[in-house]
Amino acid sequence: MTDASRATAPPVPPAPVDIERVLRRATGRLLGDLALRLVIIAVLVAVPTVLTRTGTWDSPFLSLIAVVAVFLAFFTFYRFVFDIRLGKLRAVLRTYPLEYRPRVARKKADTWTKYGTAFTLKISGGGQGPAPWVRAVNVIGRRRWPKEAENGAWVAGDLAFGGILVVPGTEEALFLEIAKRDKAARAREEAGPDRLARAQQAGLVRKRG
Numbered sequence: 200m201t202d203a204s205r206a207t208a209p210p211v212p213p214a215p216v217d218i219e220r221v222l223r224r225a226t227g228r229l230l231g232d233l234a235l236r237l238v239i240i241a242v243l244v245a246v247p248t249v250l251t252r253t254g255t256w257d258s259p260f261l262s263l264i265a266v267v268a269v270f271l272a273f274f275t276f277y278r279f280v281f282d283i284r285l286g287k288l289r290a291v292l293r294t295y296p297l298e299y300r301p302r303v304a305r306k307k308a309d310t311w312t313k314y315g316t317a318f319t320l321k322i323s324g325g326g327q328g329p330a331p332w333v334r335a336v337n338v339i340g341r342r343r344w345p346k347e348a349e350n351g352a353w354v355a356g357d358l359a360f361g362g363i364l365v366v367p368g369t370e371e372a373l374f375l376e377i378a379k380r381d382k383a384a385r386a387r388e389e390a391g392p393d394r395l396a397r398a399q400q401a402g403l404v405r406k407r408g
């Protein structure tokens with residue numbers, strides 16, 4: 200193979216992703232995060248209690264530790280409620296096939312949201328015309344950008360309604376949606392009834408009536 204043919208040859212996609220393994224890993228990561236928070240809460244509650252009862256240390260600072268524990272418990276419950284989005288992940292992956300996209304460009308303009316950090320991406324290489332900018336948020340709310348996605352990623356869904364990006368190797372999953380609302384509304388209007396019905400089946404759109 201010549202140097203010219205190597206330059207023009209399409210990138211070879213990585214090994215196919217097992218969606219059941221993606222679901223298991225997302226669930227395991229969620230439960231691991233939840234367990235870690237519960238351990239921290241338990242320590243924050245136990246330490247002031249033990250120190251006060253034994254008379255080892257009696258300070259107003261101990262009450263602040265209890266307040267921190269309450270806030271952390273509230274935040275943990277809050278996050279856990281949103282992380283039940285695993286059901287949506289399961290529905291999308293079982294409704295749409297995963298397709299490999301060799302190019303993922305990230306705009307350096309991350310946005311903090313209650314669901315997790317939103318990354319702005321352009322995912323191309325699917326042969327479906329110009330790629331829109333999309334927002335990507337980690338399914339279980341993690342805020343780290345998965346750099347492995349920059350070498351290509353698997354995508355499932357219909358970007359007019361939303362989808363899932365799965366990172367090769369780590370198999371992290373991120374929700375996708377068109378970044379600009381006006382473009383998303385236009386794309387949905389142009390989608391036919393078959394695409395709408397499929398998006399409803401995947402839980403990307405609520406059924407009317």
